[in-house]
Amino acid sequence: MTTDYKKPQCLNCPKDKTTSKCTGCLQDFCYNHLTYHRQELSRQLEHIELNRDVVNQKLHKQTNLVSNDKFIKQINQWEQDSIKIIQQTANECRQLLMDYRNQYYDKIEIHLKKFSEQIREIRQENNFDETDLNQFKEKFKQIQRQLQQPPNVSLKHDMTPLIYKISVVRSSGKIVSSKNINKNTKWKQNGLTVVGGNVGDKKLNQLYFPQGIYIDNDDLIYIADYENHRIVEWKSNMNISRTIAGGNGQGNRIDQINSPTDVIVDKSNDCLLICDAGNRRVVRWSRRINIHQETIINDIDCIGLTMDNKGDIYVSDCLKNEVRRWTQGDIDGTIVAGGNGKGDKLNQLSCPTYIFVDENYAVYVSDCNNNRVMKWIKDAKEGIIVAGGQGQGDSLTQLSLPQGVIVDHLGNVYVADSLNHRIMRWLKDSHEGSIVVGGNKEGEKANQFNCSVSLSLDRHGNLYVVDYNNHRVQKFDIDSS
Known part of the structure; x- marks a missing residue:
């Protein structure tokens, strides 16, 4: 087919x-x-x-045509505005500096005129003896010292940014910029020991019940080494330390300090200000070699101290339950917080320890025995509770013997909650805090403290905590994950 x-x-x-x-x-x-x-x-x-x-x-x-891109134009405008702000701020600072200097020298001139008038009067009356002459000599020396000493003025690098950074955001959402601290900033939970350890010792790489800490803009760390009666300077990036004040045994000689509790740097005079608690005084100690201390405040049971952007010094007195401010030339200082006896009213304190002053001269006080942090606005008659104040305890609304306190540029309060072995953060106007690091019971592990007594932030935003009973300082890096 x-x-x-x-x-x-x-x-x-x-x-x-x-x-x-x-x-x-x-x-x-x-x-x-x-x-x-x-x-x-x-x-x-x-x-x-x-x-x-x-x-x-x-x-x-x-x-x-990239130069005409709208984002390039925005960057150019930001650049122009930033330069304008910098120039304006620089001019304002120059004027303030001149005003402060003029005020300082005007004050000396007034003293000199009064001094001259007293001499004129006593010469006319022809009624003076050796006692009067000695008094005049002492007053004249005081005027000379004031004239020789430059005005207590320094330049403060504020945590609040003068110019807000602009950033380029890729489609992935990653920001090509450095990190700034904000209310959502987190830190890694395991700390790195930068100095000291769990055995107290007097070697340069060891601490013995450390207390206050200060970090300057050069990342130099200063630690009040309480039982070693010294201030230690630590270069964290080079792992080098030295005793910069004291270290010559417990005592009140010119080369000694006794149980220091806090330390800050006065850059305008290139010196340290130290709470010499065991000697009941505040001392000024030069950072230059072989230049010892001078007492600037006597008869005070000091725990914490700080300085504002005008150079005024603030010191807490744990027995008088008050914080005082000293301007240059003051003898007694001015009460800026407490001073109404021991108590838990809003105008009282009970063993104030560490303090912080913001750019508006509001004073933040760790009111230790009242388990709260108080904010006293400038010239206020009573304070405001900004952390704790709900009795001693370990809930997120409570503190247990708070110690170190710092405040960021947003008004958020960070507290060393010592007996809860944690660092707490209270957002501005919040009634409840959150745990920043620690809070894992007492211990010596990398995520634990044994009495967190003070804290500080470096210029990169990394957190440093003084771990009192573990004789160490822990560093917690910002968590960028």
């Missing part, structure tokens, strides 16, 4: 012809239409190439 063979038909003509299959579309074409099909494919390719050339021209045009 014979079967007729049927040829494949061309896609474009229904006649039975010899055909070829296109390997792309898998359709059959006769020889004539296969040629047309290939020509059509070539035209489509030419069209794609033409579109490619158009896109390429647009790309080069966009690259050449």
Whole structure:
């Protein structure tokens, strides 16, 4: 039986012809239409190439016009505005500096005029003896010392940014910029021991019940090494330390301090200010070699101290339950917090320890025995509770013998909650805190403390905590994950 063979038909003509299959579309074409099909494919390719050339021209045009990009314009505007702010701030600072200096020298001139008037009067009366002359000599020496000593003025690098950084954000959301501390900032939970250890000792790389800590803009760390009766300076990036004050045994000689509890740096005078608690005084100690201390405040049971941007010194007195401010030349100082006896009223304190002063001269006080942190606005008659105040305890609304306190540029309060072995953060106007690091019971592990007594932040935002009973300082890096 014979079967007729049927040829494949061309896609474009229904006649039975010899055909070829296109390997792309898998359709059959006769020889004539296969040629047309290939020509059509070539035209489509030419069209794609033409579109490619158009896109390429647009790309080069966009690259050449980058200077007119709207984001470049915004960056240029930000640059101009920033320069204007810097120049304006610099002019204001120059004027303030001149005003402060004029006020300082005007005050000396007033004293000198009074001194001259006293001399004139006593000479006219011709009624003076050796006692009067000695008093005049002493007053004259005081005026000379004031004249020789420069005004107590320094430049403060504020935590509040003068210029807010702008950042370039990729599509992934990653910000190409340095981190700033905000209410959502977190720190790694395991700390790194930067100095000391769990065995108290007097070697330079060891501490013995450390208390106050201060970190300057050069990342130099200063620690009040309480039982070693010294102040230690630690260069964290070089792992080098030295005794910068004291270290000559417990005592009150010119080269000694006794149980220091806090320390800050006065850069304008290149010196340290130290709470020399065991000697009931505040001393000024030069950072230069072989220059010892001078007492600037006497008869005070000091725990914490700080300095504002005008150079005024604030010191807590744990037995008088008050905080006083001393301006240059003051003898008794001025009460700025407490001073109304021991108690838990809003105008009272009970063993104030560490303190902080913000740019508006509000004083933050760790009111230790009242288990709270108080904020006293400048010239206020009573304080405001900004952390704790709900009795002693370990809930998120409570503190247990708070010690060190610092405040960031947003008004958020950070507290060393000593007997809860943790660092707490109270957001501004919040009634409940959150645990920043620690809070894992008493211990010596990397995520534990044994009495967290004070704290500080470096210029990068890393957190340092003095771990009192573990005789160490722990560093907690910002968690960028």
